Structure formats: C-alpha cells, structure tokens
Amino acid sequence: MLVDAHIHLNLGGFSERSFVERFERGSTDQFWVSALQGGYYPTLQDVRLSNDMVHALMERLPGAVLGFAYLNPVHGAEALAELRRCVDDLGFRGIKLWVSTLCDDPSVNPIVEAAISYGMPLLVHCWLKIGGNLPFESTPMHLGRLARRFPEARFIMAHLGGDWEYGLKVARECPNVFVDTSGSLAEMGEIEALVEAIGVERVLFGTDNADLSFCLGKILGAGLSDAQREAIFWRNALTLLPAPPA
Numbered sequence: 001m002l003v004d005a006h007i008h009l010n011l012g013g014f015s016e017r018s019f020v021e022r023f024e025r026g027s028t029d030q031f032w033v034s035a036l037q038g039g040y041y042p043t044l045q046d047v048r049l050s051n052d053m054v055h056a057l058m059e060r061l062p063g064a065v066l067g068f069a070y071l072n073p074v075h076g077a078e079a080l081a082e083l084r085r086c087v088d089d090l091g092f093r094g095i096k097l098w099v100s101t102l103c104d105d106p107s108v109n110p111i112v113e114a115a116i117s118y119g120m121p122l123l124v125h126c127w128l129k130i131g132g133n134l135p136f137e138s139t140p141m142h143l144g145r146l147a148r149r150f151p152e153a154r155f156i157m158a159h160l161g162g163d164w165e166y167g168l169k170v171a172r173e174c175p176n177v178f179v180d181t182s183g184s185l186a187e188m189g190e191i192e193a194l195v196e197a198i199g200v201e202r203v204l205f206g207t208d209n210a211d212l213s214f215c216l217g218k219i220l221g222a223g224l225s226d227a228q229r230e231a232i233f234w235r236n237a238l239t240l241l242p243a244p245p246a
Contacts, residue, residue, distance in 0.1 A: 073105065186218055195228060
C-alpha cells in the first residue's frame, strides 16, 4: 500500500486525469490532496475554488482522495467559515497552509485551535532557501514555534523543511511534528538521519507532485528495514487522520 500524504491538484501539469491514471495503475492507494489556486497570496474566492476542485476529485475517486482544506489565515473569520464548510459539507480530513502568512503568526492560532477540535492534522509548507524566502514563507523554525505553542496539535512539516538538517532539528525538539519526504531535494543519508533522530513513526511519504519513482527511490534506497519502509509508505499516515464523516 502507498499513501501520498502531500500532493496537489492542477500543479505541475498534474490534472484530475493524472490522479485517476495513477490510481488505476495501482501505484498509489490514497492521495492527500489540496489545490493552490490564486498563487502565494490567494483571495477567499481562490481558496473556495481550490477546495471545490478537490471535492470534485474526491467524488470521482471516493476513498482514494482525501481533501486537505486550503486556507489563507489572513481571511480571519472567513477562513474558519471555509474550514467548517470543508469539514461539514465536503468531508475534508486535514488542513493545508502555504505561503500567505508565516505559520507562527497569531492569525494562524484560530485555525490550529479548530484543527485540534476536529482532530485533524495541518500540513504546513516550510522551506529554508539559501537565496532568501518569499515574503511570509515559513521556515522549519517558524513551525517549531507554532508547534510548541500548541503541543496538542499535530503538524506535518512539508518536504523536510527544505533544508533537511534544520527540519530534522525542529522535528526532534517537537514531538507533535511529523515530516513528509516530498520535495525536489535528495541527499545521501538524509532519510536514515531523520529516522534515527525522530523515529520512523513520524515520517510520511509524499511527492509534492515530483516524479513518483524519484520519491520512492528516496525511501527504497535508504538503509531501512522492510517494516520501516512500510511505516513510511502508509502505516504512519493512517494514524494521523480523524475518523471519516458518518
């Protein structure tokens, strides 16, 4: 079994049909999907469109596609209303935060509190760029501050934080931070170091729309046992999800 815990609809040429083909080939059993319409700083209309697009894909591949509600915390009460719509009306199972504001900004607090009440994880974009981050683009250290503020919440640090050594350090210090292995970077020893530092139980497989074979190779080429690979590929992901809607 394989769960892709970080993938986007209509990004990098990955259309609705791409999900169907990958599912029908049997290469992925479950996708945790968000759409990111409107660029880095989306309007409320962009956010709603994104979530509606994901819901349509959920209806096309029921059970195989789990929606993650894309939110812009700057929208305040309207962001919370959109989250309620996504959970109560659309059956979403997680939350996606991207670049619209730093994840440790106070505007994010109500969303995290809502996630705790729903029992759902938050997938948070984190990256640390040598050339400098985008305005309001979170680093692993921002997520670390947020995770310490809300120890009862469960966060997924996207793509090992961009610079995996910084991401590893934050995850080691914050037991409520999981890490997904997606992203464009690969370095010898990074997966083994991550597992040794935080335990295999908090490592998730994801692609972030990168080549599936490349992303699989990160795990298959690492010095891990079969049981550890199985945990990363699907077992760990299932522990994070709230119960499906009735």
